[in-house]
Amino acid sequence: MNLPKRRKVKDNPYTLEVDHLLTFIDSRGNKQSIKISDELYKEFNQFELDTIKEMNEYDRHLVSYEYCDEILYHKVKGQQKLLEDIVLEKIVYERLYQEIEKLPEVQKKRLKLYYFEEMTLEEIAQIENCTKMAIKFSINAGLKRILKNLKF
Helix, strand or coil: CECCCCCCCCCCCEEEECCCEEEEECCCCCEEEEECCHHHHHHHHHHHHHHHHHHHHHHHHHHHHHHHHHHHHHHHHHCCCCHHHHHHHHHHHHHHHHHHHHCCHHHHHHHHHHHCCCCCHHHHHHHHCCCHHHHHHHHHHHHHHHHHHHCC
């Protein structure tokens, strides 16, 4: 008869049984059982209970840590951005604007109208008296140039 099923450390090589038996697998892979004294049985039992207590405490702290991490994530998500994120974002935007300014005037104008003024390709083509495909080609060429220079 075995003790009630307990959590065990995966490296635990033995099983403690109620009738003072200690069961284990020997080096040949054979199951062995030895009868142990009451005193030794109590020590093994206490050792298992202490190990279970440590595993449970570890799990509680781990769950607690993950829970706190989750709460912090949601708090930060709902609040303003972190300072380093704001600074990084500003640096990226500044580089992007510098690259846009390096574009030829026609590409720069079309790109700004499309992305910043949120105009459609048709609207821009109408303003500039050209085809929608010419506008699309010009904007795509500008984007390729920007991405190449930013090395994305």
